[in-house]
Amino acid sequence: MKTMTCAQMGGPCDTKITVETKEEMMKAAMIHLETMHPEMAQTIKETPPEDPMMVAWGQKFAADWEASPTIE
Numbered sequence: 001m002k003t004m005t006c007a008q009m010g011g012p013c014d015t016k017i018t019v020e021t022k023e024e025m026m027k028a029a030m031i032h033l034e035t036m037h038p039e040m041a042q043t044i045k046e047t048p049p050e051d052p053m054m055v056a057w058g059q060k061f062a063a064d065w066e067a068s069p070t071i072e
Contacts, residue, residue: 002068006032009064010057011040022065 002025003018005011009029013036017028033041047054 001071002065003071004029004064004068006036009061012037018071022062025065026061 001018001020003016004025006013006015006017006029009025011029011033015032015036017025017032019025019028030041030044033044044054049055049058
C-alpha cells in the first residue's frame with residue numbers, strides 16, 4: 001500500500017489517500033476531488049488527456065507514485 005496527499009497530486013489540501021495500486025490512487029483521488037474540490041474536478045474532466053498540462057501531471061504523478069514508500 002502507498003499513501004499520497006491531495007497536495008502531492010496537485011490538489012489544495014493535505015488529505016491522505018491510501019491504496020494498493022496507482023490506478024486505485026487515481027480513482028480515489030478523483031472521488032476526493034469530486035467531493036471536496038468539485039470545481040477542480042470539473043476542470044480536470046474538461047481538460048483533454050493530451051493537453052500538455054495533463055501529460056506533465058501524469059508524468060509527475062507516476063514518478064511521485066514510484067517514489068512513495070510502500071507501507072505494510
